Amino acid sequence: MPLLEVKNLKTYYYTLRGVVKAVDDVSFTLEKGEVLGLAGESGCGKSTVAWSLLGMPPSPGRIAGGHIYLHDDEAGETYDIANMAEEELRSKVRWRKISMVFQGAMNALTPVHRVGDQIAEPLILHAGMTKEEAMNRVVELLNMVGLDDTIAMRYPHELSGGQKQRVVIAMALALDPDIVIADEPTTALDVVVQAQILNLMKELQWKKKRSIILITHDLSIIAELADKVAIMYAGKIVEIGPSSEIFNNPQHPYTQLLLKAIPRLRGPIDKLAYIPGTPPDLMSPPPGCRFYPRCPYAMDVCMREEPEMVEVGKDHYVACWLHSKR
Amino acid sequence: MSAHMSPDTVLKVENLTVWFPLRRSIVDVIRRKPRRYVHAVDGIDFEIRRGETFCLVGESGCGKTTTGKAILRLVDIYAGHVYYKPAKETIAELEAMGVDVIDGEIVDIAAVPPKKMKPLRRELQMIYQDPFGSLNPRFKIKEILEEPLLVHGVGETPDEREEQVIKALESVKLIPPEDFMNRFPHQLSGGQRQRVAVARAMMLNPQLIVADEPVSMLDVSIRAEILELMMELKQSRNLTYVFITHDLAVARYICDRIAVMYLGKIVEIAKATELIENPLHPYTKALIAAIPEPDPSNKAKLREVPIKGEVPSAVLIPPGCRFHPRCLPYEAEKASLENLCPVHVPPLVEVEEDHYVACWLYDKVRQSAGL
Structure with missing residues (x-):
């Protein structure tokens, strides 16, 4: 049984101008100890997936359908996060089972509290530790992410970007959750610091087989960490499969073009590819395949009918008419 | 001038x-x-x-x-x-x-x-x-x-x-x-x-x-x-x-x-391919080593970035070569470089054709400064 099973998840934003179908029928599973990379361009709904998994899509968003089954080994229970009361989510799931490393560490910490107190807060509130126990655990956590004890007494403005990101990671690990969601964990960082943070995440993953959902627009970062990769486009997963398959044998035209658009540091300098056009408006997405207006292989059927997910290799699924047998 | x-x-x-x-x-x-x-x-x-x-x-x-x-x-x-x-x-x-x-x-x-x-x-x-x-x-x-x-x-x-x-x-x-x-x-x-x-x-x-x-x-x-x-x-x-x-x-x-x-200085100038394939300055080397690439085989290993510490403040610039506190080659050969890197600012010197570097590790840079 997978640790997490997302089934036909739909998260819509109910705005005054209409319903934005930010996440539209997304399904995937996450095994224990697995790292899933969720990639896509801005506005494809990847962050909305992250917030939905915590049962708190940002307003005016709501989970409009589907299930998010989370298997709790200790309690021997399975929760459906998509249909759970807020109270229960808070006491049983959030931070304890699923935690999040937020995008932009600069803004994820409150400037008016010491770093140590901020990390201690969930320990006191969720785990019922005393202040003293919590502070001991804080020091342990800081050491785990490669920071020394004195950081606990500092305020966020006294730390560098890399140190702040480490603190945010320490917070996410505070209650030893089964799943950590990392939403663009290195986007605002310089390359050298980014490499250090990625190394830290690798080490933490190797030591404790935690499940991670890594969300980023940067496929290079996904390649550094992920076992399994899902490519999202306009609210849907268009391709999902083992990392080696996605990078070495991509099947969806969108994935193929996306990989060709990445400037590389080594190897021959080919002409960079790009995808003409812009992603569709998610208030009224085109019928059929959402990628067809930009797809070089678009056929008649693409604009009429939506392609189903088909298995093209072991655990490798693609939603594209080029691969569907009709 | x-x-x-x-x-x-x-x-x-x-x-x-x-x-x-x-x-x-x-x-x-x-x-x-x-x-x-x-x-x-x-x-x-x-x-x-x-x-x-x-x-x-x-x-x-x-x-x-x-x-x-x-x-x-x-x-x-x-x-x-x-x-x-x-x-x-x-x-x-x-x-x-x-x-x-x-x-x-x-x-x-x-x-x-x-x-x-x-x-x-x-x-x-x-x-x-x-x-x-x-x-x-x-x-x-x-x-x-x-x-x-x-x-x-x-x-x-x-x-x-x-x-x-x-x-x-x-x-x-x-x-x-x-x-x-x-x-x-x-x-x-x-x-x-x-x-x-x-x-x-x-x-x-x-x-x-x-x-x-x-x-x-x-x-x-x-x-x-x-x-x-x-x-x-x-x-x-x-x-x-x-x-x-x-x-x-x-x-x-x-x-x-x-x-x-x-940190406010040019440490290296070269043709694009030359700089990336043959970086000379320790900082350029670290920068290049740090860049992730879309290759899933990277997953198995940690990325070695030859640099330590963090960028110092631009108000209190380290004396001499401003990169020396983070430089691994300097640390490895501290004894021979102690009178150089933390003391003198290295000039930007053409070390190879159309390839300029400001680093005391290179003989031509030392010669040009008479050190």
């Missing part, structure tokens, strides 16, 4: 220094403590050849944007020279305004009084990073593109100006132009907005364009499109680019030469 420029050089920066003063507290004033400065750009030299794409690469806070702005005189220059060769008409105009012209063709931008910069601004344009912030949200696209023409008095009649706006939109492939002219920036996608920003920079037929991270806010799938457009325009209009980026991989695709900056 002179204004001498070889014929194919269009811009020559000499000892360019930009310091931003920090506010002194009342206590500091009473105690007569000297004013402190942020050493954003701390004495750099480079030359840009006509028609080339020259890249400034470095991490945030290294002074690459400040350098770009200083070239356009958008920040106050503390010391140094920015020699530039304007077009003939501009020279005449500048001379008429009483600006010093060296050898009848060179102007020191750092010495031009701000009020007399206007003729030069036609030739020197900038493309900004954020197409969401750099376009006035209350202006229609037509007004955004017409503005430079109005400011510089180009185009006699509204019709004439409109014709130019249409041409500009066509040149950046916003077709049909009539569709875009009356829209507001918020009605365009990020890529389209950046095209408008490019078109605006081209309105006055500039010579030199400073592009400050023009694609870093855009999605990967459309980056190449904007880069390609910029390269096309460069070809057809014989432009010279100063391209500022933090991404060495992007630089490799479009730049002729790359200058790597660290």
Whole structure:
């Protein structure tokens, strides 16, 4: 049984101008100890997936359908996060089972509290530790992410970007959750610091087989960490499969073009590819395949009918008419 | 030190220094403590050849944007020279305004009084990073593109100006132009907005364009499109680019030469491929080692980045070579380098053909300084 099973998840934003179908029928599973990379361009709904998994899509968003089954080994229970009361989510799931490393560490910490107190807060509130126990655990956590004890007494403005990101990671690990969601964990960082943070995440993953959902627009970062990769486009997963398959044998035209658009540091300098056009408006997405207006292989059927997910290799699924047998 | 420029050089920066003063507290004033400065750009030299794409690469806070702005005189220059060769008409105009012209063709931008910069601004344009912030949200696209023409008095009649706006939109492939002219920036996608920003920079037929991270806010799938457009325009209009980026991989695709900056200094300059395949400065080596690549086999190993510590503050710059506290080769050979790296500032010296580096590890650098 997978640790997490997302089934036909739909998260819509109910705005005054209409319903934005930010996440539209997304399904995937996450095994224990697995790292899933969720990639896509801005506005494809990847962050909305992250917030939905915590049962708190940002307003005016709501989970409009589907299930998010989370298997709790200790309690021997399975929760459906998509249909759970807020109270229960808070006491049983959030931070304890699923935690999040937020995008932009600069803004994820409150400037008016010491770093140590901020990390201690969930320990006191969720785990019922005393202040003293919590502070001991804080020091342990800081050491785990490669920071020394004195950081606990500092305020966020006294730390560098890399140190702040480490603190945010320490917070996410505070209650030893089964799943950590990392939403663009290195986007605002310089390359050298980014490499250090990625190394830290690798080490933490190797030591404790935690499940991670890594969300980023940067496929290079996904390649550094992920076992399994899902490519999202306009609210849907268009391709999902083992990392080696996605990078070495991509099947969806969108994935193929996306990989060709990445400037590389080594190897021959080919002409960079790009995808003409812009992603569709998610208030009224085109019928059929959402990628067809930009797809070089678009056929008649693409604009009429939506392609189903088909298995093209072991655990490798693609939603594209080029691969569907009709 | 002179204004001498070889014929194919269009811009020559000499000892360019930009310091931003920090506010002194009342206590500091009473105690007569000297004013402190942020050493954003701390004495750099480079030359840009006509028609080339020259890249400034470095991490945030290294002074690459400040350098770009200083070239356009958008920040106050503390010391140094920015020699530039304007077009003939501009020279005449500048001379008429009483600006010093060296050898009848060179102007020191750092010495031009701000009020007399206007003729030069036609030739020197900038493309900004954020197409969401750099376009006035209350202006229609037509007004955004017409503005430079109005400011510089180009185009006699509204019709004439409109014709130019249409041409500009066509040149950046916003077709049909009539569709875009009356829209507001918020009605365009990020890529389209950046095209408008490019078109605006081209309105006055500039010579030199400073592009400050023009694609870093855009999605990967459309980056190449904007880069390609910029390269096309460069070809057809014989432009010279100063391209500022933090991404060495992007630089490799479009730049002729790359200058790597660290904490306000240029540490290495070389041809793009040479710099990436044969980096000499320890900082450049670390920077290249740190860049992730879309190769899933990287998952199995940690990425070795040969650097330690963090970037120091630009207010308290380490003495000598400012990279030495983070430098691994220095640490490994501390005994032999102790009198060098933490004491003397290494000059930027041509170590191999067209490959300059500022690092005491290289004999030629030591010889040139007589150390």
